Amino acid sequence: MSYQMKTLVASALLAWSAAGVAVAADIKIGVAEALTGPAAKYGVAIKNGFTLAADELNAKGGINGNKIVLVVEDEQGKKEEAINVFKKLIFQDKVLMVFGPTLSNSAFAADPIANASKTVVFGTSNTADGITNMGPFTFRNSVMEADVLPVTTRAAVKQFGIKKVAVLYGNDDAFTKSGYDVFKAALEQQKIAVTDTETYAKGDVDFKAQLTKIKATNPDAIICSCLAEEAANIILQTRSLGMKQPFVGGNGFNSPKLFEIAKDGADNTLMGSPWSAENPAAANKKFMADYKAKFGGDPDQFAAQAFDAMYIVAEALSKVKLSGSLEKDRLALRDALPAVKFDGATGKFAFRRAAPQGGKEGGYDAQQDAIVNIAKGGKFIL
Numbered sequence: 582m583s584y585q586m587k588t589l590v591a592s593a594l595l596a597w598s599a600a601g602v603a604v605a606a607d608i609k610i611g612v613a614e615a616l617t618g619p620a621a622k623y624g625v626a627i628k629n630g631f632t633l634a635a636d637e638l639n640a641k642g643g644i645n646g647n648k649i650v651l652v653v654e655d656e657q658g659k660k661e662e663a664i665n666v667f668k669k670l671i672f673q674d675k676v677l678m679v680f681g682p683t684l685s686n687s688a689f690a691a692d693p694i695a696n697a698s699k700t701v702v703f704g705t706s707n708t709a710d711g712i713t714n715m716g717p718f719t720f721r722n723s724v725m726e727a728d729v730l731p732v733t734t735r736a737a738v739k740q741f742g743i744k745k746v747a748v749l750y751g752n753d754d755a756f757t758k759s760g761y762d763v764f765k766a767a768l769e770q771q772k773i774a775v776t777d778t779e780t781y782a783k784g785d786v787d788f789k790a791q792l793t794k795i796k797a798t799n800p801d802a803i804i805c806s807c808l809a810e811e812a813a814n815i816i817l818q819t820r821s822l823g824m825k826q827p828f829v830g831g832n833g834f835n836s837p838k839l840f841e842i843a844k845d846g847a848d849n850t851l852m853g854s855p856w857s858a859e860n861p862a863a864a865n866k867k868f869m870a871d872y873k874a875k876f877g878g879d880p881d882q883f884a885a886q887a888f889d890a891m892y893i894v895a896e897a898l899s900k901v902k903l904s905g906s907l908e909k910d911r912l913a914l915r916d917a918l919p920a921v922k923f924d925g926a927t928g929k930f931a932f933r934r935a936a937p938q939g940g941k942e943g944g945y946d947a948q949q950d951a952i953v954n955i956a957k958g959g960k961f962i963l
Protein backbone atom coordinates (compact mmCIF):
# COMPACT_ATOMS: atom_id res chain seq x y z
CA MET A 582 0.00 0.00 0.00
CA SER A 583 1.36 3.45 -0.91
CA TYR A 584 2.08 6.04 1.77
CA GLN A 585 -0.93 8.12 0.63
CA MET A 586 -3.20 5.09 0.77
CA LYS A 587 -2.02 4.24 4.30
CA THR A 588 -2.69 7.79 5.46
CA LEU A 589 -6.10 7.65 3.89
CA VAL A 590 -6.98 4.38 5.64
CA ALA A 591 -5.62 5.64 8.96
CA SER A 592 -7.63 8.87 8.82
CA ALA A 593 -10.74 6.95 7.78
CA LEU A 594 -10.32 4.73 10.87
CA LEU A 595 -9.90 7.80 13.06
CA ALA A 596 -13.00 9.37 11.52
CA TRP A 597 -15.00 6.22 12.24
CA SER A 598 -13.93 6.06 15.84
CA ALA A 599 -14.59 9.79 16.28
CA ALA A 600 -18.05 9.21 14.85
CA GLY A 601 -18.66 6.68 17.60
CA VAL A 602 -18.13 3.56 15.50
CA ALA A 603 -16.48 1.02 17.78
CA VAL A 604 -12.87 0.31 16.94
CA ALA A 605 -11.55 -2.71 18.86
CA ALA A 606 -8.96 -1.83 21.48
CA ASP A 607 -7.11 -3.89 24.04
CA ILE A 608 -8.28 -3.65 27.65
CA LYS A 609 -5.15 -3.71 29.79
CA ILE A 610 -5.68 -5.17 33.25
CA GLY A 611 -2.87 -5.20 35.81
CA VAL A 612 -2.24 -8.34 37.83
CA ALA A 613 0.01 -7.71 40.86
CA GLU A 614 0.46 -10.96 42.77
CA ALA A 615 3.10 -12.78 44.81
CA LEU A 616 4.56 -15.10 42.18
CA THR A 617 7.74 -15.83 44.14
CA GLY A 618 8.45 -16.08 47.88
CA PRO A 619 6.44 -17.75 50.67
CA ALA A 620 3.07 -16.41 49.41
CA ALA A 621 3.65 -17.67 45.85
CA LYS A 622 1.49 -20.73 46.41
CA TYR A 623 -1.46 -18.33 46.71
CA GLY A 624 -0.24 -15.91 44.02
CA VAL A 625 0.38 -18.45 41.28
CA ALA A 626 -3.06 -20.03 41.80
CA ILE A 627 -4.57 -16.53 41.58
CA LYS A 628 -2.69 -15.74 38.37
CA ASN A 629 -3.89 -19.03 36.88
CA GLY A 630 -7.50 -18.19 37.77
CA PHE A 631 -7.27 -14.83 35.97
CA THR A 632 -5.56 -16.39 32.96
CA LEU A 633 -8.19 -19.11 32.59
CA ALA A 634 -11.05 -16.59 32.75
CA ALA A 635 -9.39 -14.03 30.45
CA ASP A 636 -8.57 -16.71 27.85
CA GLU A 637 -12.17 -17.94 27.94
CA LEU A 638 -13.56 -14.42 27.59
CA ASN A 639 -11.17 -13.60 24.73
CA ALA A 640 -12.04 -16.85 22.94
CA LYS A 641 -15.66 -15.68 22.97
CA GLY A 642 -14.71 -12.36 21.37
CA GLY A 643 -13.53 -10.40 24.43
CA ILE A 644 -15.66 -7.65 25.93
CA ASN A 645 -17.80 -5.91 23.32
CA GLY A 646 -15.15 -6.97 20.82
CA ASN A 647 -12.22 -5.69 22.90
CA LYS A 648 -9.55 -8.14 23.93
CA ILE A 649 -8.44 -8.45 27.58
CA VAL A 650 -4.69 -8.19 27.96
CA LEU A 651 -3.25 -9.09 31.37
CA VAL A 652 -0.13 -7.22 32.45
CA VAL A 653 1.31 -9.52 35.10
CA GLU A 654 3.84 -8.41 37.73
CA ASP A 655 5.41 -10.25 40.68
CA GLU A 656 5.02 -8.29 43.93
CA GLN A 657 6.83 -11.07 45.84
CA GLY A 658 4.47 -10.88 48.84
CA LYS A 659 6.40 -7.80 50.02
CA LYS A 660 4.96 -4.37 50.83
CA GLU A 661 7.70 -2.37 49.06
CA GLU A 662 7.44 -4.48 45.92
CA ALA A 663 3.66 -4.16 45.91
CA ILE A 664 4.08 -0.37 45.96
CA ASN A 665 6.62 -0.46 43.10
CA VAL A 666 4.51 -2.77 40.99
CA PHE A 667 1.32 -0.74 41.55
CA LYS A 668 3.13 2.42 40.44
CA LYS A 669 4.46 0.71 37.32
CA LEU A 670 1.08 -0.73 36.35
CA ILE A 671 -0.92 2.43 37.04
CA PHE A 672 1.43 5.16 35.80
CA GLN A 673 3.69 3.45 33.23
CA ASP A 674 1.60 0.66 31.76
CA LYS A 675 -1.56 2.75 32.21
CA VAL A 676 -3.73 -0.27 32.97
CA LEU A 677 -7.47 0.23 33.35
CA MET A 678 -7.47 -1.40 36.80
CA VAL A 679 -5.30 -3.58 39.04
CA PHE A 680 -6.02 -7.00 40.56
CA GLY A 681 -4.08 -7.78 43.75
CA PRO A 682 -1.92 -7.73 45.74
CA THR A 683 -1.96 -11.23 47.26
CA LEU A 684 -1.52 -10.46 50.96
CA SER A 685 -3.58 -8.01 53.00
CA ASN A 686 -0.29 -6.90 54.50
CA SER A 687 0.79 -5.62 51.07
CA ALA A 688 -2.67 -4.26 50.22
CA PHE A 689 -2.50 -1.83 53.15
CA ALA A 690 0.69 -0.45 51.57
CA ALA A 691 -0.30 -0.44 47.90
CA ASP A 692 -4.07 0.23 47.75
CA PRO A 693 -3.68 3.92 48.72
CA ILE A 694 -1.77 4.45 45.44
CA ALA A 695 -4.71 3.09 43.44
CA ASN A 696 -7.23 5.17 45.39
CA ALA A 697 -5.17 8.34 45.00
CA SER A 698 -4.99 7.81 41.24
CA LYS A 699 -8.69 6.92 41.00
CA THR A 700 -7.98 3.44 39.68
CA VAL A 701 -9.94 0.36 40.74
CA VAL A 702 -7.91 -2.05 42.85
CA PHE A 703 -9.63 -5.41 43.18
CA GLY A 704 -8.38 -7.86 45.81
CA THR A 705 -9.32 -11.48 45.31
CA SER A 706 -7.49 -12.81 48.39
CA ASN A 707 -7.33 -9.93 50.93
CA THR A 708 -9.41 -10.97 53.94
CA ALA A 709 -8.17 -8.70 56.75
CA ASP A 710 -10.59 -6.21 58.26
CA GLY A 711 -10.24 -2.64 57.06
CA ILE A 712 -9.05 -3.33 53.50
CA THR A 713 -12.02 -1.55 51.92
CA ASN A 714 -11.68 1.38 54.31
CA MET A 715 -8.75 2.52 52.20
CA GLY A 716 -11.08 4.21 49.77
CA PRO A 717 -13.90 3.94 47.25
CA PHE A 718 -11.70 2.41 44.55
CA THR A 719 -10.89 -0.69 46.65
CA PHE A 720 -13.04 -3.73 45.83
CA ARG A 721 -12.71 -7.35 46.91
CA ASN A 722 -14.51 -10.61 46.29
CA SER A 723 -12.52 -12.36 49.04
CA VAL A 724 -14.80 -12.83 52.04
CA MET A 725 -13.36 -11.11 55.08
CA GLU A 726 -12.33 -12.94 58.24
CA ALA A 727 -15.06 -11.17 60.23
CA ASP A 728 -17.69 -12.88 58.06
CA VAL A 729 -16.07 -16.33 58.08
CA LEU A 730 -14.38 -17.06 61.42
CA PRO A 731 -17.47 -16.89 63.68
CA VAL A 732 -19.06 -19.50 61.38
CA THR A 733 -15.93 -21.68 61.63
CA THR A 734 -15.74 -21.55 65.43
CA ARG A 735 -19.44 -22.42 65.69
CA ALA A 736 -18.83 -25.41 63.42
CA ALA A 737 -15.89 -26.45 65.64
CA VAL A 738 -18.17 -26.52 68.69
CA LYS A 739 -20.69 -28.61 66.79
CA GLN A 740 -18.12 -30.97 65.28
CA PHE A 741 -15.78 -31.52 68.25
CA GLY A 742 -17.74 -30.22 71.24
CA ILE A 743 -14.87 -27.87 72.13
CA LYS A 744 -15.12 -25.82 75.32
CA LYS A 745 -11.58 -24.46 75.67
CA VAL A 746 -9.00 -23.60 73.03
CA ALA A 747 -5.45 -22.29 72.71
CA VAL A 748 -4.74 -19.53 70.19
CA LEU A 749 -1.61 -19.05 68.08
CA TYR A 750 -1.04 -16.24 65.55
CA GLY A 751 1.56 -14.19 63.69
CA ASN A 752 1.68 -10.76 65.29
CA ASP A 753 3.53 -8.91 62.52
CA ASP A 754 1.26 -9.53 59.53
CA ALA A 755 -1.93 -7.54 58.89
CA PHE A 756 -3.97 -10.61 57.96
CA THR A 757 -2.86 -12.96 60.76
CA LYS A 758 -3.25 -10.14 63.29
CA SER A 759 -6.71 -9.23 61.99
CA GLY A 760 -7.73 -12.91 62.03
CA TYR A 761 -6.60 -13.09 65.65
CA ASP A 762 -8.75 -10.08 66.62
CA VAL A 763 -11.76 -11.64 64.93
CA PHE A 764 -11.17 -15.08 66.51
CA LYS A 765 -10.79 -13.46 69.94
CA ALA A 766 -14.12 -11.65 69.62
CA ALA A 767 -15.89 -14.74 68.25
CA LEU A 768 -14.57 -16.94 71.10
CA GLU A 769 -15.73 -14.41 73.68
CA GLN A 770 -19.10 -14.09 72.04
CA GLN A 771 -19.56 -17.86 71.77
CA LYS A 772 -18.29 -18.37 75.35
CA ILE A 773 -15.38 -20.60 74.41
CA ALA A 774 -12.59 -20.33 77.00
CA VAL A 775 -9.00 -19.53 75.94
CA THR A 776 -6.35 -21.55 77.82
CA ASP A 777 -3.32 -19.75 76.32
CA THR A 778 -2.46 -17.25 73.55
CA GLU A 779 0.91 -17.46 71.78
CA THR A 780 2.48 -15.47 68.95
CA TYR A 781 5.26 -15.85 66.37
CA ALA A 782 6.93 -13.61 63.79
CA LYS A 783 7.07 -13.84 59.96
CA GLY A 784 9.67 -16.34 58.82
CA ASP A 785 9.75 -18.34 62.09
CA VAL A 786 10.18 -22.07 61.52
CA ASP A 787 10.42 -23.42 65.06
CA PHE A 788 7.23 -23.19 67.10
CA LYS A 789 8.11 -25.77 69.77
CA ALA A 790 8.43 -23.23 72.61
CA GLN A 791 4.92 -21.87 72.02
CA LEU A 792 3.48 -25.35 71.43
CA THR A 793 4.99 -26.74 74.62
CA LYS A 794 3.24 -23.98 76.59
CA ILE A 795 0.00 -24.69 74.76
CA LYS A 796 0.34 -28.41 75.46
CA ALA A 797 0.56 -27.76 79.20
CA THR A 798 -2.87 -26.05 79.14
CA ASN A 799 -4.53 -29.07 77.47
CA PRO A 800 -6.93 -27.27 75.09
CA ASP A 801 -9.66 -29.08 73.14
CA ALA A 802 -8.50 -27.45 69.87
CA ILE A 803 -5.89 -25.02 68.55
CA ILE A 804 -7.04 -21.84 66.86
CA CYS A 805 -4.46 -20.65 64.34
CA SER A 806 -4.47 -17.33 62.48
CA CYS A 807 -1.55 -18.13 60.21
CA LEU A 808 -0.43 -18.20 56.57
CA ALA A 809 -0.20 -21.66 54.99
CA GLU A 810 3.50 -22.44 55.34
CA GLU A 811 3.65 -21.46 59.00
CA ALA A 812 0.34 -23.20 59.69
CA ALA A 813 1.66 -26.43 58.15
CA ASN A 814 4.87 -26.37 60.19
CA ILE A 815 2.89 -25.61 63.34
CA ILE A 816 0.63 -28.60 62.70
CA LEU A 817 3.59 -30.87 62.00
CA GLN A 818 5.38 -29.82 65.20
CA THR A 819 2.17 -30.16 67.22
CA ARG A 820 1.93 -33.79 66.12
CA SER A 821 5.62 -34.42 66.88
CA LEU A 822 4.92 -33.26 70.44
CA GLY A 823 2.26 -35.97 70.66
CA MET A 824 -0.66 -33.53 70.61
CA LYS A 825 -3.78 -34.74 68.79
CA GLN A 826 -5.96 -31.63 68.98
CA PRO A 827 -7.86 -30.50 65.88
CA PHE A 828 -6.95 -27.13 64.33
CA VAL A 829 -9.29 -24.31 63.42
CA GLY A 830 -7.85 -21.94 60.84
CA GLY A 831 -8.63 -18.83 58.81
CA ASN A 832 -8.23 -18.01 55.14
CA GLY A 833 -4.48 -18.72 55.18
CA PHE A 834 -5.20 -22.46 55.52
CA ASN A 835 -6.87 -22.56 52.11
CA SER A 836 -3.92 -23.94 50.20
CA PRO A 837 -2.59 -27.33 49.06
CA LYS A 838 0.67 -26.16 50.68
CA LEU A 839 -0.86 -27.10 54.03
CA PHE A 840 -1.01 -30.76 53.03
CA GLU A 841 2.29 -30.80 51.13
CA ILE A 842 4.03 -30.09 54.44
CA ALA A 843 1.66 -31.34 57.19
CA LYS A 844 0.28 -34.33 55.21
CA ASP A 845 -2.46 -36.13 57.18
CA GLY A 846 -1.27 -34.40 60.36
CA ALA A 847 -3.71 -31.73 59.15
CA ASP A 848 -6.68 -34.15 59.36
CA ASN A 849 -9.68 -32.69 61.20
CA THR A 850 -8.60 -29.08 60.56
CA LEU A 851 -11.63 -26.83 60.05
CA MET A 852 -11.53 -23.91 57.64
CA GLY A 853 -14.30 -21.70 56.25
CA SER A 854 -14.57 -20.42 52.68
CA PRO A 855 -17.27 -19.64 50.13
CA TRP A 856 -15.60 -22.17 47.81
CA SER A 857 -15.39 -25.91 48.11
CA ALA A 858 -13.95 -28.42 45.66
CA GLU A 859 -17.07 -30.43 46.46
CA ASN A 860 -19.57 -27.76 45.43
CA PRO A 861 -21.52 -29.66 42.72
CA ALA A 862 -22.82 -26.52 40.94
CA ALA A 863 -22.27 -26.68 37.18
CA ALA A 864 -20.23 -23.45 37.15
CA ASN A 865 -17.80 -24.92 39.70
CA LYS A 866 -17.56 -28.32 37.99
CA LYS A 867 -16.74 -26.62 34.69
CA PHE A 868 -14.20 -24.30 36.32
CA MET A 869 -12.48 -27.23 38.03
CA ALA A 870 -12.32 -29.35 34.86
CA ASP A 871 -11.10 -26.45 32.69
CA TYR A 872 -8.48 -25.48 35.27
CA LYS A 873 -7.14 -29.01 35.46
CA ALA A 874 -7.04 -29.32 31.67
CA LYS A 875 -5.10 -26.05 31.35
CA PHE A 876 -2.70 -26.22 34.29
CA GLY A 877 -2.45 -29.97 34.97
CA GLY A 878 -3.38 -29.70 38.67
CA ASP A 879 -6.44 -29.07 40.81
CA PRO A 880 -7.51 -25.50 41.56
CA ASP A 881 -7.85 -24.11 45.09
CA GLN A 882 -10.02 -21.39 46.59
CA PHE A 883 -7.59 -18.68 45.47
CA ALA A 884 -7.82 -19.74 41.84
CA ALA A 885 -11.62 -19.93 42.06
CA GLN A 886 -11.91 -16.45 43.55
CA ALA A 887 -9.61 -14.95 40.89
CA PHE A 888 -11.53 -16.72 38.12
CA ASP A 889 -14.84 -15.32 39.37
CA ALA A 890 -13.32 -11.85 39.87
CA MET A 891 -12.33 -11.63 36.21
CA TYR A 892 -15.90 -12.47 35.20
CA ILE A 893 -17.25 -9.88 37.65
CA VAL A 894 -15.04 -7.23 36.04
CA ALA A 895 -15.98 -8.44 32.54
CA GLU A 896 -19.66 -8.10 33.47
CA ALA A 897 -19.09 -4.51 34.64
CA LEU A 898 -17.03 -3.69 31.54
CA SER A 899 -19.73 -5.05 29.25
CA LYS A 900 -21.91 -2.16 30.49
CA VAL A 901 -19.20 0.48 30.01
CA LYS A 902 -18.78 2.38 26.76
CA LEU A 903 -15.02 2.81 26.68
CA SER A 904 -14.12 6.35 25.61
CA GLY A 905 -10.38 6.00 25.12
CA SER A 906 -9.76 8.51 27.95
CA LEU A 907 -8.02 6.48 30.66
CA GLU A 908 -9.27 8.75 33.43
CA LYS A 909 -12.89 8.53 32.29
CA ASP A 910 -12.75 4.80 31.63
CA ARG A 911 -11.23 4.08 35.05
CA LEU A 912 -14.09 6.02 36.66
CA ALA A 913 -16.70 4.34 34.48
CA LEU A 914 -15.46 0.91 35.56
CA ARG A 915 -15.52 2.02 39.20
CA ASP A 916 -19.14 3.13 38.79
CA ALA A 917 -20.26 -0.01 36.96
CA LEU A 918 -18.75 -2.57 39.38
CA PRO A 919 -20.93 -2.23 42.51
CA ALA A 920 -24.13 -3.37 40.77
CA VAL A 921 -22.64 -6.60 39.42
CA LYS A 922 -24.16 -9.83 40.69
CA PHE A 923 -22.53 -13.08 39.73
CA ASP A 924 -23.01 -16.81 40.24
CA GLY A 925 -19.73 -18.55 39.51
CA ALA A 926 -17.27 -21.12 40.83
CA THR A 927 -17.60 -19.70 44.35
CA GLY A 928 -21.40 -19.48 44.23
CA LYS A 929 -23.67 -16.46 44.40
CA PHE A 930 -21.81 -13.18 44.79
CA ALA A 931 -22.70 -9.52 45.32
CA PHE A 932 -20.80 -6.47 46.57
CA ARG A 933 -21.56 -4.83 49.91
CA ARG A 934 -20.60 -1.21 50.52
CA ALA A 935 -18.09 -0.77 53.35
CA ALA A 936 -19.15 1.78 55.94
CA PRO A 937 -17.30 5.11 55.79
CA GLN A 938 -14.62 5.48 58.42
CA GLY A 939 -13.08 8.64 59.80
CA GLY A 940 -15.00 10.70 57.25
CA LYS A 941 -13.50 8.63 54.44
CA GLU A 942 -15.65 6.88 51.84
CA GLY A 943 -15.33 3.10 51.86
CA GLY A 944 -14.96 0.59 49.04
CA TYR A 945 -16.83 -2.67 48.42
CA ASP A 946 -16.63 -5.97 50.31
CA ALA A 947 -17.84 -9.41 49.29
CA GLN A 948 -21.32 -10.49 50.26
CA GLN A 949 -21.08 -14.26 50.25
CA ASP A 950 -21.74 -17.10 52.69
CA ALA A 951 -18.94 -19.27 54.05
CA ILE A 952 -19.05 -23.06 54.01
CA VAL A 953 -16.94 -24.90 56.62
CA ASN A 954 -14.59 -27.52 55.15
CA ILE A 955 -12.81 -30.24 57.10
CA ALA A 956 -9.42 -31.75 56.19
CA LYS A 957 -9.37 -35.50 55.59
CA GLY A 958 -6.57 -37.49 53.95
CA GLY A 959 -4.71 -34.52 52.52
CA LYS A 960 -7.59 -32.40 51.28
CA PHE A 961 -10.49 -30.27 52.41
CA ILE A 962 -13.93 -31.84 52.07
CA LEU A 963 -17.38 -30.79 53.23
Ligand code: VAL
Nearest residue numbers: 684685707708756833
Ligand atom coordinates in the same frame (compact mmCIF):
# COMPACT_ATOMS: atom_id res chain seq x y z
N1 VAL B 1 -6.21 -13.94 53.03
C1 VAL B 1 -4.83 -13.71 53.40
C2 VAL B 1 -4.52 -12.22 53.38
O1 VAL B 1 -5.41 -11.47 53.27
C3 VAL B 1 -3.88 -14.53 52.59
C4 VAL B 1 -4.09 -15.97 52.82
C5 VAL B 1 -3.88 -14.27 51.14
O2 VAL B 1 -3.40 -11.82 53.55
